[in-house]
Amino acid sequence: MTQLLVSVRSAEEASAALAGGADLIDVKEPSLGSLGAADPQVWRDVIQMVRAQVPVSVALGEISDGERRFDADSFRGASMAKYGLANMADSAIWMSLAARAYEQVPRGCARVAVYYVDQSRAKCPPLHDVLRWSGQISATTILFDTLVKDGQTLFDFFTPSELTAAIATIHEAGMKVACGGSLTAEHFAAAISAGADILAVRGAACEGSRTSRVNRERVRDLKAKLNSFVGEGKVHYASNDKSRFA
Numbered sequence: 001m002t003q004l005l006v007s008v009r010s011a012e013e014a015s016a017a018l019a020g021g022a023d024l025i026d027v028k029e030p031s032l033g034s035l036g037a038a039d040p041q042v043w044r045d046v047i048q049m050v051r052a053q054v055p056v057s058v059a060l061g062e063i064s065d066g067e068r069r070f071d072a073d074s075f076r077g078a079s080m081a082k083y084g085l086a087n088m089a090d091s092a093i094w095m096s097l098a099a100r101a102y103e104q105v106p107r108g109c110a111r112v113a114v115y116y117v118d119q120s121r122a123k124c125p126p127l128h129d130v131l132r133w134s135g136q137i138s139a140t141t142i143l144f145d146t147l148v149k150d151g152q153t154l155f156d157f158f159t160p161s162e163l164t165a166a167i168a169t170i171h172e173a174g175m176k177v178a179c180g181g182s183l184t185a186e187h188f189a190a191a192i193s194a195g196a197d198i199l200a201v202r203g204a205a206c207e208g209s210r211t212s213r214v215n216r217e218r219v220r221d222l223k224a225k226l227n228s229f230v231g232e233g234k235v236h237y238a239s240n241d242k243s244r245f246a
């Protein structure tokens, strides 16, 4: 069943996301970018607050920001970790640079490989290269996200059928797929129909912009929307059938 991931920047926001029914909590600092790394003390605060009720993932920033060392202890209690690959498209050695950065993620913490769907703006490597490389870091999940948060969503860059095909390829490779990128409830049907395992949101869970606060009621509404598809199996999404899931 598709799960709801909510990105938070504090233990207080994690509490709101949990109370709203989030299935996974992701820690990031949204003012520092799409995958902005929060201070490891924030990771610890969130992990302590969540008390293993749901998995917690941590965002580690961009590989292109340069090597930032994280204390191995900071990852204690984190289930997943991810870096962004923005600005790596022109690097001949991005695969080894990125693989080296992931080496500091302890083995018990699953690695998530990220593909920015606004690839030309993000200047990130193409999807097929990210997938080829994901084996090098033993990634368990591929996250589709947008680098630039200007209102364009995942579906401004992927048609539903392109997303379906990409997810099928990733599933065949034995990995899960998390879909993010300014998704709102009205995108859920298309993403679930395409086969997404996880829907990753921040902006839609916040009171205002994605740098404002996560709101419990908003998370509850998003979870209710997701739950409305339970039992549907693959949602049969078609352009003339949107109203059923709107």
Ligand SMILES: O=C[C@H](O)COP(=O)(O)O
Binding pocket: 007, 026, 145, 146, 149, 180, 181, 182, 183, 200, 201, 202, 203, 204, 210
């Ligand atoms: O991990 C996914 C991102 O936090 C999604 O953020 P967004 O919904 O504001 O694009």
